[in-house]
Amino acid sequence: MAVSVKKLAYQTMQQGKSLLGLAHKQVSTQLMEIVAPKASADTIPISPDTLQALRRSMDHLLERDWLEAEQNLYPTSLLFDAPWLDWMLRYPLVWLDLPNIWGRRLRRDVHDLPKTEGRSYPSYYLQNFHHQTDGYLSDRSAELYDLQVEILFNGTADAMRRRLLKPLKQRLKQGNLGSPQLRILDVACGTGRTLKQLRGAFSSAQLVGLDLSDAYLRQANRWLSQLPGELPQLVQGNGEQLPFQEQTMEAVSCVFLLHELPGEARQAVIEEAFRVLKPGGVLVLADSVQLADSPQFQPVMENFRRVFHEPYYRDYISDQIETRLDRAGFAQISAENWFMTRIWCATRS
Numbered sequence: 001m002a003v004s005v006k007k008l009a010y011q012t013m014q015q016g017k018s019l020l021g022l023a024h025k026q027v028s029t030q031l032m033e034i035v036a037p038k039a040s041a042d043t044i045p046i047s048p049d050t051l052q053a054l055r056r057s058m059d060h061l062l063e064r065d066w067l068e069a070e071q072n073l074y075p076t077s078l079l080f081d082a083p084w085l086d087w088m089l090r091y092p093l094v095w096l097d098l099p100n101i102w103g104r105r106l107r108r109d110v111h112d113l114p115k116t117e118g119r120s121y122p123s124y125y126l127q128n129f130h131h132q133t134d135g136y137l138s139d140r141s142a143e144l145y146d147l148q149v150e151i152l153f154n155g156t157a158d159a160m161r162r163r164l165l166k167p168l169k170q171r172l173k174q175g176n177l178g179s180p181q182l183r184i185l186d187v188a189c190g191t192g193r194t195l196k197q198l199r200g201a202f203s204s205a206q207l208v209g210l211d212l213s214d215a216y217l218r219q220a221n222r223w224l225s226q227l228p229g230e231l232p233q234l235v236q237g238n239g240e241q242l243p244f245q246e247q248t249m250e251a252v253s254c255v256f257l258l259h260e261l262p263g264e265a266r267q268a269v270i271e272e273a274f275r276v277l278k279p280g281g282v283l284v285l286a287d288s289v290q291l292a293d294s295p296q297f298q299p300v301m302e303n304f305r306r307v308f309h310e311p312y313y314r315d316y317i318s319d320q321i322e323t324r325l326d327r328a329g330f331a332q333i334s335a336e337n338w339f340m341t342r343i344w345c346a347t348r349s
């Protein structure tokens, strides 16, 4: 496909995803206001200026996503990677699940979880994050997660995840850590979307995913096993106590985890990443933008916290991640924002 046609196809697909995400949120919110008005959150109106700033910032992200694929940081095929048929089949389940979510919102019940026999989890984890049915603790939750994130971010979740690839590649190159033996650990890998982006950029690296949820790891295994030649290495464990020896990884990534942790757990995850990294190894973090770097999006952050059950988000958006990285011993700390995501990069000295 000629480059300009392919780019047009990418832009059209993203516009379609964005419209579908917006339409879904609008219709489901209106339905909730009619059927379960008391479950509705009291949100702040978003001004036209802020909406325009969001639009610009999203366009900027998508432009960069295309540009970095053109620069061969990852294959353009990654931009079109989506399990469309699976999402179409699961989409009705998202609607069927809404009454459960409204019920929990009405009851203010955030501990409506399946029994957790045989595993112990940190207490902060045992909640219905985003009012999600079963929290992170069932196959049903894992099967809907990717689609729900796509809707939440209007189809830009992977484009935001991919923003960690360039700084990671650059730092590994600077530190001469680009060998085929490269070992990259993705902490809180969830259903494996970041591992998929990493595979696109590091074709011969050894990738390892870790998560607390068996169910999400099973889903990650299902997706990743579809990649030709892939033998997914997925480990159940806690990012605060990584089950790996010291100095055994060239890189660690961690996407959309920090905002779901209390402050001390955030620090512990960063310190564990430092422990398992080799000298010169690189940590890349991706999570929500924060108040200090994106004051213009303060109402959007506030609404996110009001609409979804995100018990640590308010603390997170005021947290100083750079200070935490510095305290753990990291050097060369940098950060940049892409749409609603901030990417930090730091090197173990």
Ligand SMILES: C[S@@+](CC[C@H](N)C(=O)[O-])C[C@H]1O[C@@H](n2cnc3c(N)ncnc32)[C@H](O)[C@@H]1O
Pocket: 122, 125, 136, 149, 161, 187, 188, 189, 190, 191, 192, 193, 194, 210, 211, 212, 213, 216, 237, 238, 239, 240, 254, 255, 256, 257, 260
């Ligand atoms: C918002 S999801 C992000 C998943 C994935 N990184 C992504 O980009 O979609 C948060 C994930 O963190 C996992 N998680 C939460 N606390 C954890 C911890 N202490 N250690 C490991 N995983 C954790 C959850 O099971 C869930 O899969």
